[in-house]
Amino acid sequence: MLTCLSFSSRFNWSELIPLRLWGRTLGLQTENSQFLLEGMPFRIFGGSMHYFRVPREYWEDRMLKMKACGLNTLTTYVPWNLHEQERGKFDFSRNLDLEAFLSLAAKNGLWVILRPGPYICSEWDLGGLPSWLLQDPEMQLRTTYKGFTEAVDAYFDHLMPIVVPLQASTIHYPLCPRYKKGGPIIAVQVENEYGSYAKDPNYMTYVKMALLNRGIVELLMTSDNKNGLSFGLVEGALATVNFQKLEPGLLKYLDTVQRDQPKMVMEYWTGWFDNWGGPHYVFDADEMVNTVASVLKLGASINLYMFHGGTNFGFMNGALEADEYKSDVTSYDYDAVLTEAGDYTSKFFKLRQLFSMIIGQPLPLPPMIESKASYGAILLHQYISLWDVLPSLLQPIKSEFPVNMENLHLNDSSGQSYGYVLYETVIFGGGHLHSRDHVRDRAQVFVNTMYVGELDYNTVELSLPEGQGFRQLRLLVENRGRVNYGLALNEQRKGLIGDVFLNKTPLRNFKIYSLEMKPGFMKSLRHVVGWSAVPDYFVGPAFFRGRLWIEHQPQDTFLKLQGWEKGVVFVNGQNLGRYWKIGPQETLYLPGPWLWKGSNEIVIFEERTAGRIIQSVDIPYLGRTQYVD
Numbered sequence: 001m002l003t004c005l006s007f008s009s010r011f012n013w014s015e016l017i018p019l020r021l022w023g024r025t026l027g028l029q030t031e032n033s034q035f036l037l038e039g040m041p042f043r044i045f046g047g048s049m050h051y052f053r054v055p056r057e058y059w060e061d062r063m064l065k066m067k068a069c070g071l072n073t074l075t076t077y078v079p080w081n082l083h084e085q086e087r088g089k090f091d092f093s094r095n096l097d098l099e100a101f102l103s104l105a106a107k108n109g110l111w112v113i114l115r116p117g118p119y120i121c122s123e124w125d126l127g128g129l130p131s132w133l134l135q136d137p138e139m140q141l142r143t144t145y146k147g148f149t150e151a152v153d154a155y156f157d158h159l160m161p162i163v164v165p166l167q168a169s170t171i172h173y174p175l176c177p178r179y180k181k182g183g184p185i186i187a188v189q190v191e192n193e194y195g196s197y198a199k200d201p202n203y204m205t206y207v208k209m210a211l212l213n214r215g216i217v218e219l220l221m222t223s224d225n226k227n228g229l230s231f232g233l234v235e236g237a238l239a240t241v242n243f244q245k246l247e248p249g250l251l252k253y254l255d256t257v258q259r260d261q262p263k264m265v266m267e268y269w270t271g272w273f274d275n276w277g278g279p280h281y282v283f284d285a286d287e288m289v290n291t292v293a294s295v296l297k298l299g300a301s302i303n304l305y306m307f308h309g310g311t312n313f314g315f316m317n318g319a320l321e322a323d324e325y326k327s328d329v330t331s332y333d334y335d336a337v338l339t340e341a342g343d344y345t346s347k348f349f350k351l352r353q354l355f356s357m358i359i360g361q362p363l364p365l366p367p368m369i370e371s372k373a374s375y376g377a378i379l380l381h382q383y384i385s386l387w388d389v390l391p392s393l394l395q396p397i398k399s400e401f402p403v404n405m406e407n408l409h410l411n412d413s414s415g416q417s418y419g420y421v422l423y424e425t426v427i428f429g430g431g432h433l434h435s436r437d438h439v440r441d442r443a444q445v446f447v448n449t450m451y452v453g454e455l456d457y458n459t460v461e462l463s464l465p466e467g468q469g470f471r472q473l474r475l476l477v478e479n480r481g482r483v484n485y486g487l488a489l490n491e492q493r494k495g496l497i498g499d500v501f502l503n504k505t506p507l508r509n510f511k512i513y514s515l516e517m518k519p520g521f522m523k524s525l526r527h528v529v530g531w532s533a534v535p536d537y538f539v540g541p542a543f544f545r546g547r548l549w550i551e552h553q554p555q556d557t558f559l560k561l562q563g564w565e566k567g568v569v570f571v572n573g574q575n576l577g578r579y580w581k582i583g584p585q586e587t588l589y590l591p592g593p594w595l596w597k598g599s600n601e602i603v604i605f606e607e608r609t610a611g612r613i614i615q616s617v618d619i620p621y622l623g624r625t626q627y628v629d
Helices: 056-069 098-107 131-135 146-166 203-212 226-231 250-256 285-297 346-359 386-393 519-525
Strands: 028-031 034-037 040-042 045-049 073-077 111-115 185-189 219-225 238-243 264-269 280-282 301-308 319-321 325-327 376-385 397-399 420-428 431-434 442-447 450-455 461-464 470-478 510-515 542-550 557-560 566-571 574-580 587-590 598-606 613-617 625-627
Touching: 028 219, 045 056, 056 098, 056 301, 056 346, 073 301, 098 111, 098 146, 131 146, 146 185, 146 203, 203 219, 219 226, 219 264, 226 238, 226 250, 238 250, 264 285, 285 301, 285 346, 376 386, 376 598, 386 519, 386 542, 442 461, 450 461, 574 587
Parallel strands: 045 073, 045 301, 073 111, 111 185, 185 219, 219 238, 238 264, 264 301, 280 625
Antiparallel strands: 028 034, 034 040, 319 325, 376 542, 376 613, 397 510, 420 470, 420 510, 431 461, 442 450, 442 470, 542 598, 557 587, 557 613, 566 574, 566 598
16 A cells, blocks of 8 residues: 655646747756756656657557656667667667657657667667677777777767757757757766766766767766766766665765755666566565655655566567576566556556645546457468578678677678577587587587587587588577676677687687578568478477468457477567577567558577467466565
8 A cells, every 4th residue: 555645745747848838948957956847846757668669659658658647757768779780870760760759758748858878778788789899809888998989979970969959948059950949858868877887987978078069958867876876976967866675865875976956766666677587576566656655755856667668679688697697588577567568557556646646636547558369379380490591591601710790791891789690610520519608698509400409608518429421510509688787798799709619629610690580581581492381390490480360450469489499489570579488478579560450470480399389368478476575
């Protein structure tokens, strides 16, 4: 139950919404211990939602649910590694249309705190940094190393002309021809949680000036947990704090690093993320809302991270590397205020009650939820082995030495970012295979087409069977996701990052096949000769395909892959993400807008043991639960 807390004043901000203040001049300011918006006292009631984790067709629905919950501000990260997937080629279209997303927030009465990085953490591959940065063997990410700052400058040169005209304050900046008077952005974050990294004392000043020099005029903020707070400061930016449990004196601790400033929790963690092989974490709804109430009672502003988590579609999940490497699951449900599919939780209604009490006026009615569909069993009736795909679709790169994924000569010299790499060489005889811990992150080992075993962080050696004559040794290496947090960012190269030894002799003369599984590859796969009926039992790696027929308007659904082992699912060319029988996640979210009325193509890349069918169900299952301590 909600703890009974009294609030000395009500906050009616019905006139303080972006479209009603078009042409304003002041934006968000700080005065003593409070925020002012256009000179009026203002409290930030924020929620995080990432446009790149939510289908564009659902952006507005999630924003309307924010308003119905009582929030006035949306926060979002900006993922550099999606907007510049290849060096010098920028994409702000379709689901990456940042301008459209921010304009939609304004239309729906939401202010915006923008968190443009360049590093964003966010349980996202390499914390949002492009993998091609790691082509430089001397690269020092998140520092003033020249190779890094030159890349950031080029990126910001493209990003900021989109952002600057959408700031709240009336500005005129000559480098932005699409100048407007006012927009929804009231604050911009300088980098992200740098106090937990803190490798270069000049770096935060560099990022701040990179923003200011390109026309950012709104209030600047930093964001850190308590331990990193004092190390992540930069002059001229308001320090904010991140946490889940409100320790005694935590908000007062902000006074030790900045006096007479408003207090803000930039990330109040409403739940937690999951790793493969672990539980599905949940955070008690009553404890969450009581902590939010306590924060607000102390006069602070707050941002709920996450309000709506969404999905790590494709290969974009991040990973942890503390005692051991753990990759994140595809779902970013986060046990947040809204579910992965945008449905309400008890947290939503408890928070709505709290914010309604504070605001003291009726909130908009919550939008109707989208119904979910159960389309039943889907037969995967055809398959083709990976080995049969290689000759017709993939041109190998020949190299005497193993080459890591990022340094392969692909994608206009930007290397390979995600997916799999197949390393193939010729051996004579068998013996002792040793990786010397050079596999990133997981390799299936084959002699010709016979599966021998796996190499990863824990298994670094295998016995290869003896045989007559020359045979092909194949290592199918999966990039399971780059670490997104901590001090190991510079060591996130994937594939084979060094020599692999057979009987103490390093392997040489490789054919290297890139399996990034981009849309062009998946489209070509449809026309490959060699697809055949699936036998009663078959072991991958292989591609399987089937059809889902939908009679009426498509709806959201969830795909359950019971009987399948590990792989990736594509629907109408869209990469839904990874599945793995070790869990916890057992269903993949399939948004209705990605389905068509009529025939829908489903392709599965299965690494090992394939089933014959998958199930379309109307309820997700994210695994056995464990409460966050």
